[in-house]
Amino acid sequence: MKIEHASSSGGGTAARRLKLVVIGNGMAGMRTVEELLKLAPALYDITVFGAEPYGNYNRILLSPVLAGEKSVDDIILNSRDWYTQNNIELHAGDPVTEIDRARRIVRSQRGIEARYDRLLIATGSKPFIIPVPGHQLPGVIAFRDIQDVETMLTAARDHRHAVIIGGGLLGLEAANGLQRQGMHVTVVHVTDALMDRQLDKSASTLLQRTLEAKGMRFMLAANTAEIVGPDRVTAVRFADGAEIPADLVVMTAGVRPNIDLAKAAGLHCERAIVVDDTLQTYDPRVYAVGECVQHRTATFGLVAPIWDQARVAGAHLAGAGHRRYVQRATATKLKVTGVDLYSAGDFIGGPGSEDLVLRDPKRGIYKRLVLEGGRVIGAVLYGDVKDGGWYFDLIQNRTDISALRSQLLFGKTLCEALAA
Numbered sequence: 151m152k153i154e155h156a157s158s159s160g161g162g163t164a165a166r167r168l169k170l171v172v173i174g175n176g177m178a179g180m181r182t183v184e185e186l187l188k189l190a191p192a193l194y195d196i197t198v199f200g201a202e203p204y205g206n207y208n209r210i211l212l213s214p215v216l217a218g219e220k221s222v223d224d225i226i227l228n229s230r231d232w233y234t235q236n237n238i239e240l241h242a243g244d245p246v247t248e249i250d251r252a253r254r255i256v257r258s259q260r261g262i263e264a265r266y267d268r269l270l271i272a273t274g275s276k277p278f279i280i281p282v283p284g285h286q287l288p289g290v291i292a293f294r295d296i297q298d299v300e301t302m303l304t305a306a307r308d309h310r311h312a313v314i315i316g317g318g319l320l321g322l323e324a325a326n327g328l329q330r331q332g333m334h335v336t337v338v339h340v341t342d343a344l345m346d347r348q349l350d351k352s353a354s355t356l357l358q359r360t361l362e363a364k365g366m367r368f369m370l371a372a373n374t375a376e377i378v379g380p381d382r383v384t385a386v387r388f389a390d391g392a393e394i395p396a397d398l399v400v401m402t403a404g405v406r407p408n409i410d411l412a413k414a415a416g417l418h419c420e421r422a423i424v425v426d427d428t429l430q431t432y433d434p435r436v437y438a439v440g441e442c443v444q445h446r447t448a449t450f451g452l453v454a455p456i457w458d459q460a461r462v463a464g465a466h467l468a469g470a471g472h473r474r475y476v477q478r479a480t481a482t483k484l485k486v487t488g489v490d491l492y493s494a495g496d497f498i499g500g501p502g503s504e505d506l507v508l509r510d511p512k513r514g515i516y517k518r519l520v521l522e523g524g525r526v527i528g529a530v531l532y533g534d535v536k537d538g539g540w541y542f543d544l545i546q547n548r549t550d551i552s553a554l555r556s557q558l559l560f561g562k563t564l565c566e567a568l569a570a
Contacts, residue, residue, distance in 0.1 A: 167195045170467065171256050171266040173246045173411065175200025177209060178440025178456045179272030180228055185464025187236060193468060196238045197264045199256070202295060203243035205229050209295070210453060213485045216299050216327030239264075249415035251433060268435055268467055271412055271423060275405035275441040275451070280315060284377030290399045293324045302398065306331035309397030313337075313386045315374055316402035317344040319484060322357075324400050325366055326486040336367040336394055338374060338386065340403075348482045348493045352509075353516055353532045360489055360514070369394070407442045407449055422449050427474040429463035439463050445475060452480045479545045481538065492538035495528035495545040496520060503527065508559040517559050524552040537561040 170186075172179045175198050183196060200206075206228040214220040233240040241258060248257040249269065257263050277292030279285050291301050302324070305312070312328045314321045317339030325335045337344070343354040344361075358368060373389040377399055387393045407422035418424045418432040422444035429437050429445075439459045441451055450456055455477065462475040481494035499505065499520040508517040513533065519541065520528035525548050529541040540562040544551060551558055554565045 168193060168267040169265055170194035170196045170268045170270065171264050172196065172198045172270045172272060173249075173256065174270075174272035174274060174440070174442075175202065175204075175206055175240065175242060176272060176274050176440070177206065177227070177453065178274065178460060179270060180206040181457060181460035182270060182272065182437075182439050182463045182467070183236075183238070185461050186467045189465060189468035189470050191236075194268070196236070197241070197266075198233070198238055199241045199244055199246045199258055199262075199264075201243070201245035202297075204296065205233065205240070205242070207296065212293070212296070212299050213323035213327055215296075216293075216302055216324065217330045217487070218327075219487075222296055246411060249411060251415055251417075251436070254435065266435070268437065270463065270467070271417075271431075271436065271438040271442060272440045273408040273411060273442045276408045277401060278404045278406050279401050280374060280403055282374055282376055284379060284383065285401075287377055287379045287383045288381070289379070289383035289397060290377055290401065292401050293320055294405075302328060302400065303331065305398040306333050310334055311336075311395045312398045312400065313394065313396040314400045314402060315386075316404070317341075317368070317370070318347060318402060318404075319345060319482060321400075321402035322361070323485050324402055325361075328398070328400075329364070329366060330487075333398070334367075336369060336396075338369045338372050338388075340371070340373060342371045344368070344370070345484070348497075349491070349532075350497055350518060350530050352507075352518070353491070353493075353530045356514065356516055356532050357484075357489065357491060361486070364488070405441065405451065407444070409442055412438070412442070420444055427462075427476075428466045428471065429459055429475060430466065437463050437467065445477065448477060452482070454478075454480055479542070481542050483535070483538075490531075490533055490535045492531040492535040493529065494538065494542045495526070497528035497530045499528065506555075506559050519558060521551070521555070524550050526551055526558070 208225045211225040244258045244260045246256045247259050254266050255263050277294050291298050312333040312335045314325045314337045317337050325337050329335045343351050375389045376387040378385040383396050383399050385393050386396045409419045412423045413419050423438040423442050425438050425443045440456050462473045465473045479495040484491040503520050503522040506519040515533035518530045526544045557565050
């Protein structure tokens with residue numbers, strides 16, 4: 151085994167640098183490194199291991215790549231030059247296979263070993279592939295990385311029928327992209343409402359009608375029983391015996407935190423790697439950020455909380471340890487051309503909450519605000535989302551809106567004019 155560590159400039163200072171190893175070359179890990187470099191650029195020799203053979207890219211923008219609106223080059227966040235300029239040793243396409251906490255060493259698939267004084271785990275999540283018969287057939291994929299997008303684009307050139315299993319945010323973005331590439335797309339969803347984690351039933355119904363008008367097909371409250379095919383997928387069969395043709399099946403039925411490596415190293419894990427308010431694990435030398443972490447029982451899939459985690463973890467790794475991670479409300483937008491949709495906070499509400507609702511069916515506009523104790527706690531907007539950010543600020547800042555209540559649905563401009 152060879153020991154590798156980051157190259158460093160600076161002559162005599164190199165020996166005094168600490169060693170930081172980052173497992174995971176995705177958005178969460180590299181954002182944390184960027185935050186660290188702002189505060190303490192000379193503190194560490196940094197070594198990064200990534201499973202994919204690329205620099206760091208914006209996974210959120212895979213949907214526009216699939217839809218043909220962006221290229222892979224457009225979504226690269228940190229080029230190879232950035233790693234070199236920052237004296238970061240990048241091992242792309244070489245995932246870590248073992249963490250030896252006793253010796254403070256990680257080992258990679260290719261046999262590289264790297265020592266650490268601090269370790270940052272940012273292994274993200276892995277797609278949940280529904281384990282029905284046929285799920286391992288060629289043509290059955292997830293929608294998680296550049297390779298998945300390339301597989302879908304290839305399938306769209308040679309095949310006609312795509313089935314998306316999962317009618318959440320990611321599933322609808324995959325469906326839109328494949329439809330834009332010329333495929334006939336059917337979205338299969340286990341409940342009776344699309345995006346049921348982000349939308350109420352009214353907004354979900356409006357969304358479905360809009361997408362149906364674009365030519366997308368839906369099978370709701372449908373249970374996939376089998377993926378059919380002799381040597382490649384040819385159809386999807388349901389629990390009621392119905393069957394639809396499929397040359398490509400994309401599973402977007404959720405993700406699971408990728409914690410196998412951490413568990414094998416003896417780090418405390420529940421649903422994900424358990425961290426405190428500083429993003430430190432139960433081992434004080436080991437930090438974790440992103441979709442692989444669990445903070446106060448919550449796990450994370452949206453970018454806003456992960457950026458917050460990166461700021462906190464970067465500060466603590468830099469020795470500027472005054473920041474604490476605090477969970478905040480999150481917002482969701484759908485990246486489907488011609489569909490304006492926004493949801494934020496708690497749109498379900500509870501016994502003490504009330505709803506303000508505006509419906510304008512002719513213009514295809516629906517707004518619902520959930521209020522509790524004189525404050526906005528949730529919002530669902532469809533068709534007119536320009537005030538989404540303003541409502542989100544009201545939610546996050548816990549603003550008292552009692553004086554604005556009767557005008558609130560009509561948006562920021564009117565409310566501010568009346569307040570003036």
